[in-house]
Amino acid sequence: MAVVSRTLAQNRVAAVGLLATVLLGSAVALIFFYAPTDPDQGFSQRIFYFHVPVALTAYACFGWGAWKALRVLWKRDEAADLESYVAIHQGVIFGALTLLTGSIWAKASWGVWWTWSENQLVLFLVLFLFYCAYFMLRFSVEPGPSRANMSAVYALFGVVLIPISFLAIRLSQKFIHPVVFTLHGPQMAGSQFFTFCVSLAGMLALFATLYAVELAGKRADADIRELRALLS
Amino acid sequence: MSAPQSPPSEWQYVAAAYLVVFVAVLAWIAIIGAKLQRLQRQLAELVRRAADRG
Numbered sequence: 516m517a518v519v520s521r522t523l524a525q526n527r528v529a530a531v532g533l534l535a536t537v538l539l540g541s542a543v544a545l546i547f548f549y550a551p552t553d554p555d556q557g558f559s560q561r562i563f564y565f566h567v568p569v570a571l572t573a574y575a576c577f578g579w580g581a582w583k584a585l586r587v588l589w590k591r592d593e594a595a596d597l598e599s600y601v602a603i604h605q606g607v608i609f610g611a612l613t614l615l616t617g618s619i620w621a622k623a624s625w626g627v628w629w630t631w632s633e634n635q636l637v638l639f640l641v642l643f644l645f646y647c648a649y650f651m652l653r654f655s656v657e658p659g660p661s662r663a664n665m666s667a668v669y670a671l672f673g674v675v676l677i678p679i680s681f682l683a684i685r686l687s688q689k690f691i692h693p694v695v696f697t698l699h700g701p702q703m704a705g706s707q708f709f710t711f712c713v714s715l716a717g718m719l720a721l722f723a724t725l726y727a728v729e730l731a732g733k734r735a736d737a738d739i740r741e742l743r744a745l746l747s
Numbered sequence: 748m749s750a751p752q753s754p755p756s757e758w759q760y761v762a763a764a765y766l767v768v769f770v771a772v773l774a775w776i777a778i779i780g781a782k783l784q785r786l787q788r789q790l791a792e793l794v795r796r797a798a799d800r801g
């Protein structure tokens with residue numbers, strides 16, 4: 516036990532990864548054995564416990580990417596460029612999962628895989644496609660300060676879409692997409708909210724793990740390239 | 748003559764949604780694993796090259 520705790524203390528990535536595993540494992544147990552079945556939507560409402568945390572994590576990834584992009588432009592922090600890129604990459608993965616799980620939930624609840632009349636869905640798709648185009652921009656420019664600056668400006672523009680996407684269903688007059696979080700608090704039972712919080716914490720821990728591992732991989736890749744150049 | 752197919756029930760949609768997330772995480776682990784192996788090979792080659800140089 517002492518060896519395990521010492522290893523985790525020395526390796527924060529492993530600790531966060533373990534935390535993500537425990538939280539997501541607990542979340543799955545809570546979702547299927549603790550949270551009550553929703554009287555309106557039935558069993559399919561259980562998709563909510565993964566779909567919404569995945570969507571919020573995608574927003575967090577894009578927000579973190581924008582913060583790092585701001586550091587590139589403001590502090591001239593060269594390392595922040597790679598950090599911003601990795602955060603946005605993770606955001607696109609979580610964004611794709613949001614669209615996939617949302618589509619499955621839509622089919623189960625509304626009988627259709629997608630509907631263009633829903634602002635929330637369309638705005639999330641726009642946000643997702645906007646950040647997909649980030650990679651086209653980034654890889655069409657030679658590596659260097661100009662690429663870092665252009666990528667940072669683009670990442671900052673995208674973050675403006677996040678509050679619009681989040682508020683879309685609250686501003687819309689006509690919607691079928693459920694609104695759970697209102698100004699009066701979460702519209703669900705305490706046990707459902709607790710399950711949701713555990714799931715959200717698990718997703719955020721998963722993002723932190725994936726972010727740290729991908730960043731370490733990219734940095735190792737860059738170090739090896741540098742070493743090869745020195746040895747050649 | 749094929750048997751008529753019944754529409755998927757609610758639990759099948761729920762299972763599909765959770766499976767999508769699970770498969771994505773597994774795919775990501777496989778990609779990172781492959782990348783780590785490539786980095787390990789490249790590093791071993793660089794170590795050998797540095798040793799040859801003395």
